[in-house]
Amino acid sequence: MSRLKISEKINMLISIYGRVSSSNQENEGTIETQLSAVYDYASKNGYTIVQKYIDNGWSGDNLARPGLDQLRLDAKKKLWKAVLIYDPDRLARRGAWQEVVIEELQELEIEVLFVTIPQPKTDEEKIMYKMRGVFTEYERMKIKERFRLGKVRKANEGHIIASEAPYGYDFVAKNGKRGDADFHQGYYKINEYESQIVRSIFSWVANDGMSLRCVIRKLQELEIKPRKSKRGVWNTSTLSKLIRNRTYIGEGYYGVSYAVVPTNPIKKEGYKKIKKSSRRSKPKSEWIMIPTPKIIDVKIFSKAAQNLAANFLMSPRNTKNEYLLTGKIWCGCGVRRSGEGPQKGKHLYYRCTGRVKNFPLPPSCFEKGVNARIVDSLVWKGICELMSSPELLNKQIERWYNCRENRKYAPVINYDETKMEISKLKDQESRFLKAYAIGAINVEQLKEYLGPIKEKITNFKNQISKSKSESDSIIEMKLPEKSQIEIFSNKTAEVIKNLNFIVKKAIVRNVIDKVVVVNGELQVYGFIPVTSDVNVFTDYRNGASINRHDVMVYSTSSIPFTLAITLPPPLQRGVDYGFRKAA
């Protein structure tokens, strides 16, 4: 490590790093309080801050944070000589991880300074410094455990732990301290208006046999809104949780589930604010029952559960149909299409999910569903023909060459403009954060405002990286030799007849990037990996692709292709087109 002389430290250019997790702002303080301590320290020591890196709302359980990543990247550019942080905990929760970052920065001759602890100078101090990390970890575990035990004890005494009551109740917060005359623990009180609605919902399901979607429609007609929702309408998951919530029959529970790292996350790449974002149920024997005021009779409650279970079994949505293009087919409006149709039904459709998502509000897209059997067979036929014909493959190579020439003059997106948009959004974001910091808006409002902004930023960033990777791939892509194509197509022609569904789907996943349904036409985009060995099993496991998010893996020699397939006219009612599945 390079130690700077005192004289050099005056006016030393430094960067600062700050982090607070969203769940723990009460204990950790807001990012502003943390930073003001950092600014004080910097000015007292005569440092000049040239760069700020902030992770607001990020857990320290994970080193993958956008601010910290940027800091580590910039460290290599040597824009500043040191980084100042409030305390090592801000860097990472675990001592070992703190060490990882500190060592990495020190190797780049960048000093890591903390406001709360003096820099270790002697070897002894350095050892103590490292030990400190171990002790804080131990302290934290101890505090966590004490909190947990406190909650368990409270639950065992029959007191409510949660601070937010389920729909139908109000939460009356704890008052005073133990021993005070007017002391009471927090409890649920029946909310007259909401409880009446809960009773109606249960009655509709239990007595009238309504499905959850019917209930949603009914609530919509009656203009009964859920407590919080951006769209102002109920959704099936909220309702199905409500129907199963035993609080309504007087049994509140504590300790039903615990947080885990998701095993099959929807988003694989990118940053995660919280590592344990998924929940797993505990065995019922470990649940702690807390008595609550009853809203629903036990008989009605179990009748509703029975009816819902029966509905689910009979539901046409509970499909086990085979769709070749799952996850690959898109609507012209830019939204995914998904397979839908009755179980073992004649007619299965790929429908725009914009329709489903908006329910019960009017759909945002009016594109018609397309018959899945027809689309599957047309697309399959198309790629089979292409893969087994050297002429067609060579034509695709030619097309790609021409298109590349054009692309040189027309970039896919305008980087500068997109970056401008991002920075505008970031300004908006920081205005809301400031509004929150001075108390002009609350956390809920903040979340509501920031959600769409964050989404837009991610979209723009994706556009940039996608477009960059596209243009990179154009430069890097190696096309197969003519002889290779010949061998490949001959082999494919042999193999591709009489494949079962699983293998077909594996090929589709490997080869097709996207199918877009637009104006009665299917536009198919993809890459045909031309290898000497026609092996299609590598990318397919238990029906789930490893590359869930279309991260295109460009094979060293692959042929990009596009196909345009015209759809036949819509099917007519009452005609059997022979799509019925063989029994």
Ligand SMILES: [Zn+2]
């Ligand atoms: Zn659509």
